[in-house]
Amino acid sequence: MPNVSKNILAVDDEPKIQEVVSALLESKGFRVFTAESGQKALEIFRVENISLVILDLMLPDISGEEVCREIRKKSRVPILMLTAKSEENDLLYGLGIGADDYIIKPFSLKELYARIEAILRRTQNDLVPLNVRNSFGGGDLVVDFEQNFFQKTGQPVSLTPNEIKILSALIKYPGKVFTREELITIALGSEFEGYDRAIDSHVKNLRQKIEDDPKKPVYILTVHGIGYKFNGK
Structure with a gap:
């Protein structure tokens, strides 16, 4: 309140x-x-x-x-x-x-x-600093939101606008668990009229691009029964 x-x-x-x-x-x-x-x-x-x-x-x-x-x-x-x-x-x-x-x-x-x-x-409880350029996994994944540049194992990765919004939201709050509804509001906007499961499709595509093994992700993790969180080190 x-x-x-x-x-x-x-x-x-x-x-x-x-x-x-x-x-x-x-x-x-x-x-x-x-x-x-x-x-x-x-x-x-x-x-x-x-x-x-x-x-x-x-x-x-x-x-x-x-x-x-x-x-x-x-x-x-x-x-x-x-x-x-x-x-x-x-x-x-x-x-x-x-x-x-x-x-x-x-x-x-x-x-x-x-x-x-x-x-x-x-x-309200978020004290995590935000950097425009971030590197994870010892340089395995590099994201630069200012330049719209994304790199996986040294190779450029092309992300769609919605994928960028979702990844940006997750990275801003590392470790925070987002429900699908929260990701829709944060990343896609309150005017989005699709189903909340549309987030699952975007996350699946993101994993194909930034994970070594999309079926065993290390960056975008599923929290069963709730949603997703980002695990970046």
Whole structure:
């Protein structure tokens, strides 16, 4: 449940959006800090104990992507992107550099708050640092979400956009067990209308590409009766 100990930083250069978002969150018991520019957002972030950042990508000084990148250098605080960009590559890039979720403008306050609640539930005990480039198994598996580069035993691997989203979500929270429904929300978005078993198909394809033996995986593990988790060392 939200409470006054939770501080949220809302970054947007549109006063009306700042006003309605602040009113919503304050009514739910959050303390809200607002910034109309990227530099102001980073200044606030440096001195306040922020629990979640709502970050518009189109800012008047430095971009939201750059703000996200700077925050990720020192913190794993959850970031929800606000974007008018609907192109998949832009969204994938934002997720790849460390954003936890995104919502496309215009959005309803009900949807925004549902996303915020879901992110805070997932991340309330998550203190794992996030690196843009990760290496596992002594270099056996290399993933670089900034460059969209993936390598297995020294050879490039081609992943689909949905496979990238799922792998990104799993790697961000190593050891955490995700239900199929959670992976759909995190990786495929709440607008996904398929069956939850579609995740099984994506995971099967991922294993074919990144595991030595897909039937005996060492990275993406099945937790029977629940879902999946990432085991990366």
